[in-house]
Amino acid sequence: MLMLRRALDGLYLTAGVLAALCLIAILGLIVVQMLARWTGEVFPGAPDYAGYAMAAASFLAFANALNRGSHIRVSILLNAVPERFRRVLEIWCFGIGTAVMWYFCYYAYRFVYWSWKFNDVSQGQDRTPLWMPQSAMLIGAVILAIALTDHLVHVIFRGDHRITRDLEDQSHAE
Secondary structure, three states, X not given: OHHHHHHHHHHHHHHXXXXXXXXXXXXXXXXXXXXXXXXXXXXXXXXXXXXHHHHHHHHHHHHHXXXXXXXXXXXXXXXXXXXXXXXHHHHHHHHHHHHHHHHHHHHHHHHHHHHHHOOOEOOOOOXXXXXXXXXXXXXXXXXXXXXXXXXXXXXXXXXXXXXXXXHHHHHHHO
């Protein structure tokens, strides 16, 4: 079980690093597009590529953000109820979240598949096959579904979730 735990934590961290790299790619695209405009050149498709990188960054960051407690989690009700009922509420919340995310993954997979099958390309100047940026979204969604399933199983068998939260992070938001 320890190897599985390390593998899952590594997967979540890797997805977070990939999300950060996508944000750096967005920065690079914006800078290159600015330089192209200043020199009178054209960089076709730069806004489209930046949009693809933003979608990839968002979905890839979800699982890592969940583990670090960065998602908005309304815990006022959870803190007000007894421990036994709190566990039931957390199982219910993680159960609904897990089911919805796996449902989303199923349809996202079908979306990517049909884009690939029909060779759907973007409407912009870049003419990128849409299955490529959609695949990054699908990978991030599957990783989030795995993370939600991981937390659900942990709540069921251990009684608590694995979401960690730094006090430093909390102090900035409150």
